[in-house]
Every structure is written in C-alpha cells, then in structure tokens.
Amino acid sequence: MAKVTLKGVKKNYGPVKAIHGVDMEIKDGEFIVIVGPSGCGKSTLLRMIAGLEAITDGTIQIGDRVVNNIEPAERDIAMVFQNYALYPHMSVYENMSYGLRIRGRSKADIETRVQRAAEILQLQPYLQRKPRELSGGQRQRVAMGRAIVREPSVFLFDEPLSNLDAKLRVQMRLEIKRLHQQLGVTSVYVTHDQVEAMTLADRLVVMNQGRADQIGSPQDVYNHPATTYVGGFIGSPAMNFLTCRIDTGQAKLTDDVILPLPAGWSVPAGEYSLGIRPENLRIARAGETAHLQLDVDVAEELGADTLLHGKIAGEEMVVRVPSHAGFHDHSRPGLVIDIERLHLFDRESGLRVATPG
Amino acid sequence: MEKRVVFHNRFLPYLLVAPQIAITVIFFFWPASQAVVQSVLREDAFGTSSYFVGMENFAALFEDDYYLNSFKITALFSTLVTTLGLGISLVLAVTADRLIRGATIYKTLLIWPYAVAPAVAGALWGFVFLPGPGVFAWLLAQMGVDWNFHLNGGQAMFVVVVAATWKQISYNFLFFLAGLQAIPKSLIEAAAIDGAKPFRRFWTIILPMLSPTLFFLIVVNVVYAFFETFGVIHSLTRGGPAKSTEILVYKVWYDGFEAQDLGGSAAQSVILMAIVIGLTVIQFRYIERKVHY
C-alpha cells in the first residue's frame, strides 16, 4: 500500500491541453474517485498515474518514489479497464495468473493467490472458462481478480462498471466497496456517474475541463461546492442557479422577487449567483408566507417524489416535493426555501463566496 | 442474428444467382471437366485422334523424375515464399502499427507492389538481378560472388523467390495491419502493466490474437505460390536453368503447350486441382472453425 502524490501534473496532446495542472495527495488506503463529464480528462489523469501516458509537466509520486520515468510494470499498480481488457485466448485462470507468471512466481504461489482471489470474487466455478463464455458481470470480476492477485500498492479503475446494466452496476458497486474495506488498498477510481462517485469515495475529485475544481469528501462536495460547476454536477437533479443582486442582507432577483438571506451573512453588495438545491425547497404550508411562486410547466412523477419543473423570475427551476403533495402541470405552488442551505457564488468567476457569519 | 431476404417470386432467386453460376460453369467446371477427360486420353503423334488409356498418364507422371522434382521445387518455393512473405510483412505491419498508426503514405508505398502485374514484377527484378549491369548483380560481383542466375539453379531459385515474395508482401501487410489494429489497445496496456515486455507481449498476446489472420494468410500465400507465380517465373527464368525453378503450374503449361503432351499436362492439372480442393477444405475446416479464441 502506498500514498500517491500529484504535483502540478499537466498533460498536452500536441497543442491540446488535456490536464491543466492537478495537485492532489492520496492517503495510504484511501478510496479516491475522480468524477466529471466525458472528455474532462479523468482517464488521462488516471493513465498518467498508471504510466500509460507520458507526463508533460509536474511529478507523480507513488509511495516515496517519483514515478514519472518508471514503466507501468514497475509502478506496483494494477488497473481495471472499462472494456475489462481480458486476454480473449486465455482462460480465466490464465488471465488472472498472467502477471504472476511473467514475474516468475512459483506455481504453488500462483495457485494460492488465484484460488484466494477466485474465492473472494466467487469465480471458482469459472476458472477454466474463456472470457467469451462469461456474462458481463463475471468478466468484470475476472478483471478485478487479475488486479488483486498481484497485491499491488495501488488499484486504478477506469469506469469499470459503465458496460454493465443498471442493476448489476449497483451490485458491483457494493462489491467494490466491500473489497476495498477487506483489502484496504489505495484506490483511484474514475467515473462519470456521480451516484457511483458519492457512494464509493472517501474523497472526490471533481474534474472540469482538465482542472480539479474541488477535492473533498462527498458530504463536503455536496454541502460546500467550490464552484457553480461542482454545485451543478454533484446532486441530481442539478442545483438551481438564480442570478441576483445582494444588498442590505437581501437577494433581489427581480423588482418583486426578493429573498431573505441567512442572518449573519456578511457579503459585499454586488451581483451573485444563488445556488438552491431542488431538495432545499418545499411547499409553503397553509398560512405560511411563501418565498417564491413557481410556475410549473411539467410535474415529473418519480414515485416517492415529484419533480416540479418551472420558472421563477424568468429562470429555470426544479423543485423536489413529496408525491402526495399532489401538484401537476401548470399549477402555481408557493415555495419556502431552506435559507440556511443557500449557496452563494461569484457571478463572474463561478467561485463559491465565503459567507462568514 | 440471421438476416434473410424473403422472395415472393419462386424463380427470382434462381435468376439472380444464374450469372454467377454461369460464370462458374463456363470458366471452371467446363475446363475442369475437359482436363479430367483429357487426363485419361492419349493423342497420337499428329494430334488427329486420341484414345482412352485409363490411369496411364498418371502412372507415367509418377515415374517421371522431372515431375517428382517439380514437386520438391514447388514445396521449397512455396515454403520460402510463404514464410518469407509472411515474416517480412508481419515485421512491417508491426512497425507501421507501432510507429505511425494510420500514416497513409507508408501504407500507400507498401501497397504498390500488389498493383504491379506479375510479368512486370518479373521484368523489374530481372533488371535488378541481371548478370553484369543489374544493381544487385553488380553488388555481388564487388563482393566476389560469381553471379549468374541464368546458369546457377540455386541463384535462379533465389531470384524467383525474391520477386514472388515482394509481390505478395503488400497483400499480407494489409491484412496483418488490419488485424493488428483490431486488437484493442487496452489489451496491450493491460499486458504492459502485468509486466510483459514488448517481445513477450508479441508472443503471448498479439500473435495469438492474430492467429485467424495468420492462418488465413498461410493458405492464401500457399495458393499464391502454387498458382499465381507463373508470370514471375515465366518472365525471369522460364523454369530454368535445367528446370531448377519449374514449379508444378509452370510444368503443366510447359508440357501442354511447349512439349505438346496434352494427356500428361491434363493429368498434372487434375492433381493440382486436387491440391487446391485440399487447401480449400483445410481453410474451411481448420481456419474458420478452430482458430478462434
């Protein structure tokens, strides 16, 4: 096991800047998830840690060793690929033992390790099969088995579940979590799925166009998004953003829509972006003064909850309310905001504004 | 999933395959049957009448030292052309795949030999190896080698093998390159992380994954060396010197059209036909079914 340290890591593909400079310290035994939309540079970052891509600038350290110029084989890592990358002409046993055979382990040692991994992953009945004779979930497990038999210091996963159907994905997600608790190996896991990211991560790295916008625990990232981008990416449905002018302790959306701010917020007057999560709004109770009136276009029924899509002061807004509240298309409910859970961002830069109070 | 077209007119499907069948019948079955008929006949000295001799033509062939020698020559020739052609083109394809993924200039250059007619290829290499002024001949002369492939059987074999191989390399190269590019990159990366060095990766991952391509090309190359190198040999050595480059196909032509032994020539072509059928059976049986991982 080992810590992994990235210092000012950059990657250019010719003129294209894929990674703009990432600093990150991954603790020994930690499960880090790199999350972001397709094309933001997650795989590139992971592949640089693996040694499959050259590092344009900066350093990567695994344990106490700078690995910039060290071959993938010598980095003491194992990687699980999105398409599993199983050797199609080898049996499951041969797939799992390939790396051990190359490293010249004894037959007995290989046998023990493969059997143990097969037991952990419930692969014993399939050891003699070829990958094409396995289901998607089983192939995924073989790919994991190939990684764990080597007992590396770091596991790298590149979207390992995205080729599975939804149900299997949830199941394998749990298995990966359990496996990590059991083995405690430092893991770096790439996904575009924020639910996967939130459930697996000790800490999240939210990537935005080649930059790490925020690194923090799932709660931290959810409760204190560092940028409008992070606020919008983490959480489903996405956070609502309302442009407003703050003055004398109030947020003015338009001339007639004015919201109160938490007591004690001390922010300079100016133009801001106000972030409100759909779950931090509720229907005003009888006799209660509503903060807003929502013009509902579409009410999306999810079963337990209903999503009300509509407009406030000309801006798109989504609200999550319990289904039994009984709202439908073209209704106009009054809403109360959980004021304590407002997020404030700079209008220009999109950065979170500290609200000391 | 099977995709089938449903025809509502019963005769339309037959009508549609008719041209193909007609071509096969006119250009294959009819000449083939003629060869079979001819192979059991013998013509008199003036070619005016022929009479049935049973298997005599075949029996005569297997007593003919030249014919048995031609078998050996063909075996040597096709083995050399196939192994050299496959080996060189595999090296070229691996290099192209590794260094310049998709660079078209390299590919285009390598494809040219395939577009060159066999006789032209023969003439070209004829110039290169021409005793005296030929580039290669001159180089050898500088090194003190007594070079004249018109007189030396071993040298003649060398020249036809080079010319025949050169022509086939592009074809092999294209298939190998396509095969290599079809191997997912992540497989090679996984092997690299597993600790396999390039050479080991080639033997344990790349080559096994190329095996369907490889076996397909072996059959194609053997067929090529057996049957399609006539033009190269005809323009370079005419089977000589002293029949040292007379492969089976060349002998069929020579015995039939130069020596006017139609019965013997027909018997030889029937044997060649059997060889082709054998190779085809191997291709279907072995390659299409077994060499899949």
Ligand SMILES: Nc1ncnc2c1ncn2[C@@H]1O[C@H](COP(=O)(O)OP(=O)(O)O)[C@@H](O)[C@H]1O
């Ligand atoms: N080999 C490459 N050559 C050029 N550009 C690349 C290459 N690989 C990735 N990129 C670019 O780098 C960016 C990040 O890609 P990637 O790391 O694969 O994103 P992600 O895994 O987050 O979807 C993309 O804009 C992509 O087009």
Ligand SMILES: [Mg+2]
């Ligand atoms: Mg990716």
